[in-house]
Amino acid sequence: xxxxxxxxxxxxxxxxxxxxxxxxxxxxxxxxxxxxxxxxxxxxxxxxxxxxxxxxxxxxxxxxxxxxxxxxxxxxxxxxxxxxxxxxxxxxxxxxxxxxxxxxxxxxxxxxxxxxxxxxxxxxxxxxxxxxxxxxxxxxxxxxxxxxxxxxxxxxxxxxxxxxxxxxxxxxxxxxxxxxxxxxxxxxxxxxxxxxxxxxxxxxxxxxxxxxxxxxxxxxxxxxxxxxxxxxxxxxxxxxxxxxxxxxxxxxxxxxxxxxxxxxxxxxxxxxxxxxxxxxxxxxxxxxxxxxxxxxxxxxxxxxxxxxxxxxxxxxxxxxxxxxxxxxxxxxxxxxxxxxxxxxxxxxxxxxxxxxxxxxxxxxxxxxxxxxxx
Amino acid sequence: xxxxxxxxxxxxxxxxxxxxxxxxxxxxxxxxxxxxxxxxxxxxxxxxxxxxxxxxxxxxxxxxxxxxxxxxxxxxxxxxxxxxxxxxxxxxxxxxxxxxxxxxxxxxxxxxxxxxxxxxxxxx
Numbered sequence: 001x002x003x004x005x006x007x008x009x010x011x012x013x014x015x016x017x018x019x020x021x022x023x024x025x026x027x028x029x030x031x032x033x034x035x036x037x038x039x040x041x042x043x044x045x046x047x048x049x050x051x052x053x054x055x056x057x058x059x060x061x062x063x064x065x066x067x068x069x070x071x072x073x074x075x076x077x078x079x080x081x082x083x084x085x086x087x088x089x090x091x092x093x094x095x096x097x098x099x100x101x102x103x104x105x106x107x108x109x110x111x112x113x114x115x116x117x118x119x120x121x122x123x124x125x126x127x128x129x130x131x132x133x134x135x136x137x138x139x140x141x142x143x144x145x146x147x148x149x150x151x152x153x154x155x156x157x158x159x160x161x162x163x164x165x166x167x168x169x170x171x172x173x174x175x176x177x178x179x180x181x182x183x184x185x186x187x188x189x190x191x192x193x194x195x196x197x198x199x200x201x202x203x204x205x206x207x208x209x210x211x212x213x214x215x216x217x218x219x220x221x222x223x224x225x226x227x228x229x230x231x232x233x234x235x236x237x238x239x240x241x242x243x244x245x246x247x248x249x250x251x252x253x254x255x256x257x258x259x260x261x262x263x264x265x266x267x268x269x270x271x272x273x274x275x276x277x278x279x280x281x282x283x284x285x286x287x288x289x290x291x292x293x294x295x296x297x298x299x300x301x302x303x304x305x306x307x308x309x310x311x312x313x314x315x316x317x318x319x320x321x322x323x324x325x326x327x328x329x330x331x332x333x334x335x336x337x338x339x340x341x342x343x344x345x346x347x348x349x350x351x352x353x354x355x356x357x358x359x360x361x362x363x364x365x366x367x368x369x370x371x372x373x374x
Numbered sequence: 375x376x377x378x379x380x381x382x383x384x385x386x387x388x389x390x391x392x393x394x395x396x397x398x399x400x401x402x403x404x405x406x407x408x409x410x411x412x413x414x415x416x417x418x419x420x421x422x423x424x425x426x427x428x429x430x431x432x433x434x435x436x437x438x439x440x441x442x443x444x445x446x447x448x449x450x451x452x453x454x455x456x457x458x459x460x461x462x463x464x465x466x467x468x469x470x471x472x473x474x475x476x477x478x479x480x481x482x483x484x485x486x487x488x489x490x491x492x493x494x495x496x497x498x
Contacts, residue, residue, distance in 0.1 A: 023408075034408075039463075040434040041409040226408065226435050299412045299456075301432050324411040324434050331412075353430070353437075 011057045012147055012204040016211055020222055028120035030058040033224035043223035044230050044326045047193055048367075051153035052223035053214050056192075060123035061146045061201060062130070065113035066138035073107065073114060076133060078250065078273050080260030084109045089173045089188050093250050093258050094126065099275030099282070100246040101253065102129065104238065106199075108175045108188055113139075115175075115186065115201070117148065119240045147207035152197030152231070154370065155219035160187070160198055163213065172196075172371040183210045192228060194235025194369045233332060234325050236293060236364030242304060243291060243320040243334055249275070251282035252336065254291045254364075259283070286339060289317060293362035294333040294350070296322075301331040302350045302357055308335060311349050311358070316341040319350060327367045334364070378467075379483065380492035381443045386467060387486060390474060394449060398471040399431065399440060399462065402496040407433040410462040415451040415473055422448060422475065424482055429472055431462065444482045446475040 008026035017024060022033035033055065035043060046052055064073055070081040079092040089108040093101050103122040108115045118126045123142070130140045151159060161167050163180035164187075170176060175188040183206045191197035202210050214220050229239070238244045244253045262268045265280055296302040301324045308317040322333035337348070342361070349356040376389040384403035387395045404410065412432035422428045427439035428448075451473040455461060461470040477483075487495075 034435070039409050041411075044434075230434060299459075300414065300430075301412060301437070303437060324432070326434070 011055070012207050013055045013057060013211060016208055017055065022222075022224060025225070027225060028058060028123075030120060032058055033222070035224040035226045036222050038221065040224070040226035040230065041326050043221070043227035046221050047153045047195060047223055047227060047231055048327060049153070050221070051151055051155040051159055051197075051217075051219045052193075052227065053211065053220050054150040054152065054223055054225075054228055055147070055211065056150050056199075056228075057147040057204075057207070058120035059148050060118040060120065060126065060142060061144060061148060062116040062118060062127060063113055063141040063144065064116055064130070064138055065141065069114050069138040070109070072134035072137040073116075073130075074263075074269070075272060076130070076274065077105075078259040078263045078276070078279060079107070080262040080269075081107060081114070082269070083260070083262060086111070087175050089175055089190055091173075091258055093244075093255065094129065095250070095273055095275045095279070096246055097274050099249040099251075099278035101240070101244045101248055101250065102126070102246055104240050104244060106188070106190060108186075110175065110186065117199070121241055145204045147202050147204050149200045149202065149207070149211060149214070150191055150193075150197060151200065151214060151220065152191045152193040152195045153219075154196060156195070156197045157372065159214065159217045159219055162217070170372070172373050180210065181213055183213070185210065189372060192235075192237055193231035194237070194365055194367055194371075195231075196370050196372045230323055230326060233321050233323055233334065234327055234365065234367040235369060236334065236366060238291070238334075239321060248291075248336070249279060249282055249287065251279060252287040252289055252291065256283060289336045289338050290342060291320070291334060292337050292342065293364040293366060294319065294322075294335055294348075294359050295362040296331045296333060296350060297358040297360075299331065300352070300357065302333050302352050302359065306333075306335075306350045306352045308337060308359065309349050309351065309356075310341055311347040313346070316346075316348060325366055332362070332366050333359070337361070378489060379443075379486035380489065381441070381486060382495060383441050384496065385440060385443045387443050387483075393477050393480065394474055395444060395446075395477060396471045396474050397443060399466055400492070400496065401466050403438075404463050404466045407431060407436070407438055407462075409434045410459045413455040413459050413462060413472070415455065416448045418448050418451055420448045421478075422446065440472065442475070443486060444475060445478040447478070448473050449476050450474040
């Protein structure tokens, strides 16, 4: 179903997706599976109940190497990367001069340097940004021919254990080198669904063998970008270009936890990243608006772009992600709401297709995370 | 049962009596939409005009307008869809009918496609 006028790039697992009957769509310039014949709802529920395999090879994988790699990358983000222990991964934001979010990334410290996973839509821009800002201090390499698979769900750990041996002590946001059936991969216990799970970086020429091996396990079924989106929304996780972008800050986005203690006022390496003054001011005095969870009344989903108003009054914000929660069997959304409105507790309405829908603030995540942290 | 007619926008229409038509969306439409989670129907008694968006189908991935294939007055809506929107995926051509309309102008029927013509445009 790919638009013939849109030269969406096919990735190494394309043939497998076609064989599995995927409905393919163009996403950030790549031809990607939206869903398989089971459909988004069943794929979503399977991920929450067992384990789903996602091909997320459209995401960029960049190696940052050299003795100064961590210090250099730290100059672009409020995260502590110098203090990132070997084998650990951290969620980071690349900021601009106004404190806006250029991209959100996962940075992992591997044996030979930092491994950075970036959004597909920001892949080229991030590489250029890194080259331009820290390219003289370290080696920036986005050329490796890699795929990225995500195995997500409560049964994911049992699957990895069966194929690669005991997981003993393997915590959320840490990485290991594994070789299931002799296929070398770098696996991080992380994901974008709220479930326990693993993200697997593997050479493109071995990706199909690995995906088939995983799909041959009775717990595992394929899932596409449709389910990935509804799962991450239930988990209250941000989608760059929608919930966060160059005009939203970490503080507004309720991602201030990504500002490491070492980078905060009074910390060992306070500030020193683009937009630090703006961020630090917002941390102290509070942002003018904040990302919150929202629950529309009734059954009709309220989508991205719907404006929020105080009931019978002024504009109070906007919905940045909205859809239907298969777990709650109800519509859910996230959006930005003025801090004043939040403080006053004034009732809200969303305007969708000219109709006012009462909408209330909800705690995030909508569905509890089940990361393996102990 | 009379012949089913179709629009280019993937609605179907069948005459239930001399001047009342039943309207729904096609199997092709539901397949394109994916899992349906919400259907908004017109109000009984509403006067609708051909081409107007009179119903909405929300799937897990998107919202789609359903346009009126003919003009007239809505005489009945399928209440079952509010509690079981998934019927649209399961049985779009029969149990998941959307609404019934009393035609204002039977001449509009000639604008609709027969099944063969529709099959041509909905080839996957």
